[in-house]
Amino acid sequence: MSGIVSYGAHVPYWRLQRTAIAAALGSGGGKGTRSVASYDEDTTSMGVEAARRALAWAPDGFVPPIVAFATTAPAYLDKTNATAIHAALALPSSSAAVDSIGSVRSAAGAMMIAGLRGGLAVMSDIRTGLPGGSDESAGGDAAVALVMGDGDDAIALDIGGADATAEFVDRWRVPGESASKQWEERFGEHAYLPLVEQSVTDALKSAGLTITEIDHLIVTGLHTRAVAAARRVIGARPDAIVDDLAGTVGNSGAAHAALLLCDVLDRAAPGDTIAVVTLADGCNTWLLRVTDRIGARRPAHTVREMIAATNDGLAYASYLTWRGLLRREPPRRPEPDRPASPPSMRSNAWKYGLFGSRDEAGFVHLPPARVSMESGAIDRMELVCMADVRATIATFTVDRLAFSLSPPVVAAVIDFDGGGRFQCELTDVDPAAVQIGDRVEMTFRRLYTQDGIHDYFWKARPLTRGASPGEH
């Protein structure tokens, strides 16, 4: 028997009021909010944040033998994306890293792969659509990571499941296009419902359960109407229907089924049964039973707390700019150089893992150095990981000249607990609210992209938000 050993979610700091869309365009939008990844996030960087949280709550000493990454919006094609996550988690090179990308169903692939090998499944998505359209307003950005493993370690056991697969063109996008197309909605509803019925029926039979025994029913998928209809016909208890977070986060594509699962795990009791029904070019039903290990492995902040700690004041123009839909006038400054591959590979531990070096006297050098600042001793350092260490702002400045997709740049000098000083950018922050003495934590981000190469590195963000990776 196998199941979920630990979980972690990342909901980005910003949300967009759907009314802001209609206010700008005269149509589109709707009610509530959708989550929006920051200008310095992509599916890979958000995947890292979620993975750090899931691993923080996994059993001590656990090293995933594989990272499987799923998204509909990969940062790269032809280059594996999971390897960047692997590097940011400082996994040994003997651990594998694979992508399962392109569609919402890819998430099932990642979970299957991770499940087979007792590894980490990372599902992450940034969902957009043409301005004014339903994909734009209904979409959401988020990332989730699940550590899969043995039943002996599980907080939720895998007790059954079933697939119903069919080929039909309901939603599609040719690579390179910026938005998907959808056939008229009534066709998708017609195609999905029999598949839902088949998959749910087969899954329940495989677990020896009836639908009324299901305590938490998650139904999700990009076809909103089919999902709503499915929820009605499945016949679960009304109290079992799980809120799909459409009013706060939106539909986060490949991450959404897992995000709703995290929300359930945040409050489920031992013995509860969960059904995760995903409509994605077919229907998959996954059945789980919560164990009594759940209490000890809940992250410090729930998904709902994370959402509550976000900022719903994002301007629609900022959303469009950050997603590359609105090309803004740049400052009269040169664009950054592309990060060079040889130096990036040499400094892999620093760039991806935020490893500094500590000399024999305990002085932490950031970036890592070979020569001790005080003693001059060469190569007598040990590597020390700063990614989960908290820091305090020693001083800072707001730079209105530097190039940024979201100016101004806030540059801070931060002092890590236990030693180490580092000059870095602050993110998820209001420049006017920064003060010397503020506490910050490190977050993995994409600084910029040049010549098609993404420059990944770390920034600091205020600790006022909920959900810190290393917090127990």
Next chain:
Amino acid sequence: MASHGIRDQVAIIGMGCTKFGEHWDKGTDDMLIESSQAALADAGITLDDVDAFWLGTMGSGLSGLTLSRPLKIQHKPVTHVENFCATGSEAFRNACYAVACGAYDIAMAIGVEKLKDSGYSGLVVGSPANDGTSATVTAPASFSLLAPAYAKKYGVDAQELKDVLTRIAWKNHRNGALNPRAQFRKEVSMETIACSPIVAGQLGIFDCSGVSDGSAAAIIVRAEDAHKYCDNPLYVKALSFVAGPASGPIDPSYDYTSFEEVVHSAADAYAQAGITDPRAELAMAEVHDCFTPTELVLMEDLGFAERGMGWKEVLAGTFDLDGELPVNPDGGLKSFGHPIGASGLRMLFECWLQLRGLAGDRQIAGIGGIGGSAGKTKALTHNLGGGPGACVSFVSVVGSELG
């Protein structure tokens, strides 16, 4: 540390300096020709008389060919040097050593920078291929960190510190208004300075030196040969250059209120020149006012004011043109402009004029030796390159008399 200095071993016998500014119609070649010709004419020699050249430029040309090609120098040594904003000073320093050691009789130190061809706002410095992790802060942002740190350490409230910074910019523009070679030749009111659009931290546009084109040159000979060319040479008393370990940004004990590199280079320079009380012995100083808080901190690092008291001295006018120790009498980087490779030599050019009574409207009273009068006969130049906690610093002392 064994830094013996070459006090009174070499002398400047001629200098030239172009106007600094936006020279759309002049390239690097044009400015090199202009400043070298002016220096040669000033010394009463020809290009052929020069035995060796030191060329300082950070981004306007590589190799000695940058000078030998336009000037058609006939098979002489031309060394290209760079050391961030101390580039011009570095050219001068190395030319002096070459003459002091006897390898050459006549050397030229020449600096140039053509910043206005890039088309970008602010200074742009290229960097070698890297991993994309170094901080993206601009120079104004980096130096803006000095201001809140200084205010906090010495209990100066934010508005008062802003007034101090404004006073520094005002002084330098006032001096530059008297200087026909300066980029900016108008006085600027304190209100305009204080209300200028913010660039980084507390720093507005008027707290930052501008981007400028220019060139300057000096001719150097052994001290004992100086009087063959010139009745009133300037003797080089001290040359100090320090490159720090760049530990400030990684050391929690660095508090952003001082440039340790400047303190070291000043101490070395004062020892070489035999100066024990800079404020009393110097007639003037040209310092690296890339940003207003930099000049404030330099007053203390160079020993012109007690720690924590520099701000009071600024407000009291101690460093004004008619003050006890005029600082940046030619307008400084702020209003003269900062073409990187030329600045160090431009600073020496002001010393060249002032110590010999040739500074016209800007002439400092009380300079000794002019018309036989007693008074101060030494001047200091200072450049720094890099940023707070991670920089290089140069200090020179020159004087109109031996001893």
